[in-house]
Amino acid sequence: MAVDGDSRDWDGRWNHVKKFLERPGPFTHPDFEPSIESLGFLLETCKILVIGAGGLGCELLQNLALSGFRHIHVVDMDTIDISNLNRQFLFRFGLPFSPLLLCPLIFYFMMDSNLKFHIIVCGLDSIIARRWMNGMLISLLSYEDGVLDPSSIIPLIDGGTEGFKGNARVILPDMTACIDCTLELYPPQIHFPMCTIASMPRLPEHCVEYVRMLQWPKDEPFGGTTMNNTTLCVVKRIIPAVASTNAVIAAACSTEVFKMASSTYIPLNNYLVFNIVDGLYTYTFEAERKENCSACSQVPQDLQFPPSAKLQEVLEYLTENASLQMKSPAITATLEGKNKTLYLQTIASIEERTRPNLCKTLKELVLSDGQELAVADVTTPQTVLFKLKLTF
Numbered sequence: 298m299a300v301d302g303d304s305r306d307w308d309g310r311w312n313h314v315k316k317f318l319e320r321p322g323p324f325t326h327p328d329f330e331p332s333i334e335s336l337g338f339l340l341e342t343c344k345i346l347v348i349g350a351g352g353l354g355c356e357l358l359q360n361l362a363l364s365g366f367r368h369i370h371v372v373d374m375d376t377i378d379i380s381n382l383n384r385q386f387l388f389r390f391g392l393p394f395s396p397l398l399l400c401p402l403i404f405y406f407m408m409d410s411n412l413k414f415h416i417i418v419c420g421l422d423s424i425i426a427r428r429w430m431n432g433m434l435i436s437l438l439s440y441e442d443g444v445l446d447p448s449s450i451i452p453l454i455d456g457g458t459e460g461f462k463g464n465a466r467v468i469l470p471d472m473t474a475c476i477d478c479t480l481e482l483y484p485p486q487i488h489f490p491m492c493t494i495a496s497m498p499r500l501p502e503h504c505v506e507y508v509r510m511l512q513w514p515k516d517e518p519f520g521g522t523t524m525n526n527t528t529l530c531v532v533k534r535i536i537p538a539v540a541s542t543n544a545v546i547a548a549a550c551s552t553e554v555f556k557m558a559s560s561t562y563i564p565l566n567n568y569l570v571f572n573i574v575d576g577l578y579t580y581t582f583e584a585e586r587k588e589n590c591s592a593c594s595q596v597p598q599d600l601q602f603p604p605s606a607k608l609q610e611v612l613e614y615l616t617e618n619a620s621l622q623m624k625s626p627a628i629t630a631t632l633e634g635k636n637k638t639l640y641l642q643t644i645a646s647i648e649e650r651t652r653p654n655l656c657k658t659l660k661e662l663v664l665s666d667g668q669e670l671a672v673a674d675v676t677t678p679q680t681v682l683f684k685l686k687l688t689f
């Protein structure tokens with residue numbers, strides 16, 4: 298289909314994009330060849346999956362739609378709430394821009410879909426979902442005689458924001474550092490909502506809670522009858538800054554998507570940090586692959602324990618170790634040719650049946666040196682294999 302003849306486009310609609318695609322420049326990729334064909338690829342062929350349609354995701358959708366991408370699919374687990382302005386924006390702006398944009402209410406899994414996406418963009422606030430997606434893309438890689446088939450690589454552009462801080466990164470599975478390679482950068486999540494409210498209130502709800510729980514009892518303004526003014530102050534100070542973080546990170550991610558899809562410029566290598574906590578600070582560094590990354594290294598993971606260690610200790614290691622950070626690991630072992638579930642938390646009846654194993658030692662469970670343990674967890678679509686190394 299001729300792009301200019303498309304009824305959705307008016308004359309010169311994509312001139313801003315053509316400037317990047319149809320002429321050389323001092324910063325273009327060394328192999329870039331200006332072409333009038335490139336725009337057609339962006340408009341008609343390139344399929345992008347955006348995961349997350351919250352504050353960051355909606356900014357991403359807007360930027361991508363305005364950059365010429367039309368095949369944008371959105372996955373979001375949340376439903377649209379009347380108070381959620383971000384998602385309402387989708388209906389006001391997103392749909393007219395991009396007729397093929399799917400409503401975030403439609404939730405589907407990559408595995409069930411026949412779609413082959415060219416690029417995945419994450420605008421998530423969940424590390425678990427990110428890790429799962431990362432693992433998914435690694436599982437889709439194909440090898441021939443041990444050599445990676447480059448056409449099986451689906452780039453992952455990952456954006457993350459937390460209040461006044463953000464990051465954008467480009468991940469090429471099995472080529473650059475993956476999410477799990479740098480897991481130590483994410484501190485294990487702290488389950489003290491009060492802390493978030495007191496130190497980093499970033500949502501209107503946090504701000505209101507901040508005032509209600511902390512500021513109000515302390516100040517007792519207006520004789521303790523109304524808190525509207527104080528609340529407004531906090532909201533006015535914090536919300537614009539958080540919105541800016543989302544806008545900047547979304548812009549960085551969309552730029553990377555454009556670079557990746559058009560091959561016009563060298564992609565980000567590979568981690569951008571952005572911080573507006575105190576002034577503005579940003580830099581880029583190359584996150585390195587971790588040799589024994591549990592997601593992308595294909596190296597069996599060692600578990601070192603004395604035979605007297607209890608299964609509970611192994612479980613704690615899997616959840617607390619900074620480079621594993623599993624959530625509810627299920628451990629199975631093949632013993633005498635049979636699969637045996639040592640512990641499984643997510644199904645109540647099995648949890649009850651396997652719970653006594655937690656107090657047993659590895660010796661009592663007849664686990665010997667070199668025993669393979671298969672661990673399944675919500676942080677990965679694939680089972681992670683560990684090798685037990687008994688220490689004496």
Ligand SMILES: [Zn+2]
Pocket residue numbers: 474475476477478479586587590591592593594
């Ligand atoms: Zn990795």
